[in-house]
Amino acid sequence: MKNRLVNITQPPFETPAKVVSIEGGPNVWERLNEVGLHLGDRIMVIRQASLRGPLLVQCGGLELAIGRYIAAKIFVQAPI
Amino acid sequence: MRLALLGQPNSGKSTIFNWSAGYKSATANFPGTTVSYTISKVRLNGFVAELTDLPGIYSLAASDRAAEAALEYLRYHEVDAIVNVIDASRLSRGLELTLQLLALGPPVVICLNMMDEAARRGMHIDLEKLSLLLGAPVVVTVASKGEGVNQVFQKVRERLHNRQPAISVLPRADLEKNFSRLAEVAVSNERHVTAMRLCEQAVVVGDPYLSWRDKIDQILMHKYWGYFFLALILFAGFNLIFSIGAALEPHLLAWFEAGVAQLQNRFGETSLWVSMLSGVVQGLSAGVAIVFPYLVPFLLIMAVLEDVGYLPRVAFLMDALMHRIGLHGTSVLPAILGYGCSVPAVMATRILRSPRDRLIAATLAIMVPCSARTAVILGLVAFYLGPNAALAIYGVNILVVALAGKVMSKIWPEITPGLIMEIPPYRLPTIRALLAKTWWRLKEFVLVAWPVLIIGSAALSLAEHWQLDQTINHFLRPVTAMLALPETVGTTLIFGVMRKELSMLMLMQAVGTTNMAAVMTPAQMMTFTMFVVFYIPCLATIAVLWREIGKTQTVLLAALTLLLALAIGVLTGMVFNMNF
Numbered sequence: 195m196k197n198r199l200v201n202i203t204q205p206p207f208e209t210p211a212k213v214v215s216i217e218g219g220p221n222v223w224e225r226l227n228e229v230g231l232h233l234g235d236r237i238m239v240i241r242q243a244s245l246r247g248p249l250l251v252q253c254g255g256l257e258l259a260i261g262r263y264i265a266a267k268i269f270v271q272a273p274i
Numbered sequence: 275m276r277l278a279l280l281g282q283p284n285s286g287k288s289t290i291f292n293w294s295a296g297y298k299s300a301t302a303n304f305p306g307t308t309v310s311y312t313i314s315k316v317r318l319n320g321f322v323a324e325l326t327d328l329p330g331i332y333s334l335a336a337s338d339r340a341a342e343a344a345l346e347y348l349r350y351h352e353v354d355a356i357v358n359v360i361d362a363s364r365l366s367r368g369l370e371l372t373l374q375l376l377a378l379g380p381p382v383v384i385c386l387n388m389m390d391e392a393a394r395r396g397m398h399i400d401l402e403k404l405s406l407l408l409g410a411p412v413v414v415t416v417a418s419k420g421e422g423v424n425q426v427f428q429k430v431r432e433r434l435h436n437r438q439p440a441i442s443v444l445p446r447a448d449l450e451k452n453f454s455r456l457a458e459v460a461v462s463n464e465r466h467v468t469a470m471r472l473c474e475q476a477v478v479v480g481d482p483y484l485s486w487r488d489k490i491d492q493i494l495m496h497k498y499w500g501y502f503f504l505a506l507i508l509f510a511g512f513n514l515i516f517s518i519g520a521a522l523e524p525h526l527l528a529w530f531e532a533g534v535a536q537l538q539n540r541f542g543e544t545s546l547w548v549s550m551l552s553g554v555v556q557g558l559s560a561g562v563a564i565v566f567p568y569l570v571p572f573l574l575i576m577a578v579l580e581d582v583g584y585l586p587r588v589a590f591l592m593d594a595l596m597h598r599i600g601l602h603g604t605s606v607l608p609a610i611l612g613y614g615c616s617v618p619a620v621m622a623t624r625i626l627r628s629p630r631d632r633l634i635a636a637t638l639a640i641m642v643p644c645s646a647r648t649a650v651i652l653g654l655v656a657f658y659l660g661p662n663a664a665l666a667i668y669g670v671n672i673l674v675v676a677l678a679g680k681v682m683s684k685i686w687p688e689i690t691p692g693l694i695m696e697i698p699p700y701r702l703p704t705i706r707a708l709l710a711k712t713w714w715r716l717k718e719f720v721l722v723a724w725p726v727l728i729i730g731s732a733a734l735s736l737a738e739h740w741q742l743d744q745t746i747n748h749f750l751r752p753v754t755a756m757l758a759l760p761e762t763v764g765t766t767l768i769f770g771v772m773r774k775e776l777s778m779l780m781l782m783q784a785v786g787t788t789n790m791a792a793v794m795t796p797a798q799m800m801t802f803t804m805f806v807v808f809y810i811p812c813l814a815t816i817a818v819l820w821r822e823i824g825k826t827q828t829v830l831l832a833a834l835t836l837l838l839a840l841a842i843g844v845l846t847g848m849v850f851n852m853n854f
Contacts, residue, residue, distance in 0.1 A: 223459045225694045228332035230367040232466045244497040247594030248603065248693050254366060255395065257699075259590045261602060261692030 200272045207239045211270035218267040275323040281359035283330030286387040289417040291327035297710040299327045303583035306625035309340040318427035339624035355381045362392035369469035384412045396480035404476040487700040519568035530559030553735025557728035560779035564653045573712045581703035600683020603693045605635040612642035616815040646774035757843045797850035804846045809839035
């Protein structure tokens with residue numbers, strides 16, 4: 195079965211997945227790269243804040259809080 | 275010899291610096307604690323060097339004002355060697371910066387810090403191999419305990435045996451601007467891959483050792499429980515500070531009052547010398563009896579929250595709420611630091627990227643009651659009217675701050691770039707670090723505020739002796755009359771602009787007693803405190819605002835806060851008189 199792309203604000207959560215695309219301008223890429231999230235990394239959403247707050251993303255031993263609008267620009271390959 | 279400590283945010287540069295230079299640079303467990311550089315002459319293993327603690331940078335591209343300050347230093351100062359501090363538990367990301375540093379020119383000594391943390395995560399690092407792969411010496415440290423710090427400087431010394439002249443690290447012309455940003459992203463991806471390969475070769479990862487630290491976030495960052503525990507932690511902290519302070523204050527005050535009475539009995543009340551001397555004693559007593567009992571526990575609790583690593587979690591929890599007032603979660607950090615002191619809080623806005631966010635966050639941060647204002651709230655309102663009245667002041671303050679944020683974000687609408695923040699692991703702070711930090715902050719009060727207080731207190735005694743204070747009070751009458759406060763309060767408000775806590779301490783001097791209940795009604799105490807909480811920031815804060823947000827904004831902000839304080843003061847008086 196073919197894999198589809200989902201942004202990380204969508205389920206399934208708590209499942210490791212590979213980052214395949216980051217939308218948005220160089221601003222977003224630069225900032226994500228800086229804190230340690232790059233294309234090709236395996237990441238996992240481990241927590242969500244209430245009130246449409248940020249997501250907590252695990253990435254290579256790091257825990258990153260990422261606002262929902264930015265998270266919606268990070269796409270992973272979701273196993274179906 | 276000049277050495278620069280360079281590394282990514284929250285890797286422990288300031289901890290190493292403080293271990294060598296004495297506590298001179300604030301440390302805490304969140305990325306972006308250091309926002310400007312500190313230089314100190316230090317004696318290291320028998321040689322003297324100038325050591326610089328720089329703000330953390332993720333790469334050599336300036337991402338925010340704090341990183342800019344670091345790069346600025348590297349452009350305009352020559353260094354003999356770079357000590358590259360890496361959080362060993364985040365080795366792969368740390369090496370991305372190392373790869374850049376190795377290409378710069380000055381010799382680099384790599385310091386793998388927080389080795390205990392790395393071991394906890396099951397990482398076994400082959401130091402020799404890593405050193406060989408990077409072509410630079412590698413030393414391991416646990417800086418919080420001082421382990422290995424001496425060896426770092428030993429290695430630096432060996433490395434500098436064939437001494438080269440010191441060189442500028444970065445070219446002064448801004449090379450980055452010539453780079454296409456897309457190219458920079460591509461290069462950064464390359465570095466990422468290289469760093470990961472280096473790690474694969476030098477690190478064996480075993481089973482991590484899970485502990486309470488990994489489980490506690492399940493409640494502290496929980497969707498709903500997280501907020502409950504946040505409220506609980508703040509409430510418990512408040513109560514603890516208040517109960518310690520309230521238990522000590524009356525005894526200490528009584529002791530000093532007896533001293534002043536004895537002085538007056540012995541030498542007669544009217545002599546010039548006695549009124550000046552009792553002014554000095556009152557200034558002393560105000561510091562010891564009213565500020566210390568609240569300030570010391572406050573600073574200790576603040577230090578614990580900072581060092582444990584709870585503040586980034588608060589930013590995570592509060593992000594959604596901060597968006598409602600046009601900011602994002604990172605802006606919570608300056609606001610929380612504002613409860614300690616407005617000066618570092620305004621400096622902390624450097625971790626925000628947009629100038630508009632910095633302006634709003636700085637404005638909100640100075641409106642939050644700092645520890646000096648907390649001393650007023652607790653020492654006056656909580657002490658005479660009960661802790662609930664003090665909590666009400668904090669409540670009103672949070673509402674006003676939120677409202678001000680909302681209004682400002684309506685005036686300057688902008689889509690905030692959104693939160694991207696690393697959440698560091700919890701760390702158990704050492705008692706030594708907590709005490710050092712508390713003392714470092716307390717020193718500011720002891721060395722700066724206290725002398726001003728004692729001199730001010732003596733000056734006010736003299737002014738009273740010659741009845742000069744009446745002229746000042748008369749001049750300030752429009753303000754005191756509007757707020758329905760006793761006229762004698764006038765002079766104290768001027769002292770309050772110098773240092774916030776002086777407003778209350780000088781109040782006791784101005785009205786001639788430490789028993790406030792005898793000279794002020796509860797409504798007046800509330801009005802006075804509300805006014806003091808909001809009006810014009812203190813001189814030190816004005817100075818730092820001037821530098822960080824510009825003079826026009828600073829003057830405007832001072833005027834606006836004065837108007838706001840007047841309005842809130844008048845309203846408080848009205849509400850209080852209606853209901854009580």
